[in-house]
Amino acid sequence: xxxxxxxxxxxxASAGSQDQKAEKKANAAPQKPRVATGKGKSGKKxxxxxxxxxxxxxxxxxxxxxxxxxxxxxxEGSKTATVLAMIQRAKGATxxxxxxxxxxxxxxxxxxxxxxxxxKMGLKxxxxxxxxxxxxxxxSK
Numbered sequence: 001x002x003x004x005x006x007x008x009x010x011x012x013a014s015a016g017s018q019d020q021k022a023e024k025k026a027n028a029a030p031q032k033p034r035v036a037t038g039k040g041k042s043g044k045k046x047x048x049x050x051x052x053x054x055x056x057x058x059x060x061x062x063x064x065x066x067x068x069x070x071x072x073x074x075x076e077g078s079k080t081a082t083v084l085a086m087i088q089r090a091k092g093a094t095x096x097x098x099x100x101x102x103x104x105x106x107x108x109x110x111x112x113x114x115x116x117x118x119x120k121m122g123l124k125x126x127x128x129x130x131x132x133x134x135x136x137x138x139x140s141k
Contacts, residue, residue, distance in 0.1 A: 079104075080116065087117070087125065092138030113137055 020089065072134045074081040079102045086093035098109045117123050 076104075077100075083112065083117070087113075087137050087139050089138075092126075092136045095135045095137070098137070 074084055082101055083093075086098060095106060097110060098104070101104060102109070104112070113125050113127075117125050121123055126138050126140045128136050128138075130136055
């Protein structure tokens with residue numbers, strides 16, 4: 001059995017060792033407060049005044065589609081002009097012929113024909129299959 005005095009001295013000794021550890025960590029040098037010096041310019045500038053809201057724009061009137069101008073407006077030597085000339089032939093153009101002339105893949109040719117030729121230019125492109133199974137595109141008149 002330990003006496004009360006022994007327990008108190010043991011507790012004081014352990015508390016003293018903790019104080020010594022705390023003292024060792026507290027030996028840091030005092031630091032100066034972080035305050036801007038009086039020299040130099042300030043880091044931030046004043047924000048400029050906000051501009052007034054713009055008035056809403058007037059609604060545009062819808063324009064009629066111009067199929068003839070857009071078809072004729074294909075730049076000479078462009079792939080659009082090349083495909084348009086091929087499709088306007090009497091027998092039309094096959095998917096393979098268009099792919100070879102433009103270096104496009106099949107899905108790109110199909111998308112071009114339905115999107116640019118059909119929707120944007122307003123041309124009616126007919127797609128049909130020959131007896132041998134090849135797909136032919138031509139412009140309906």
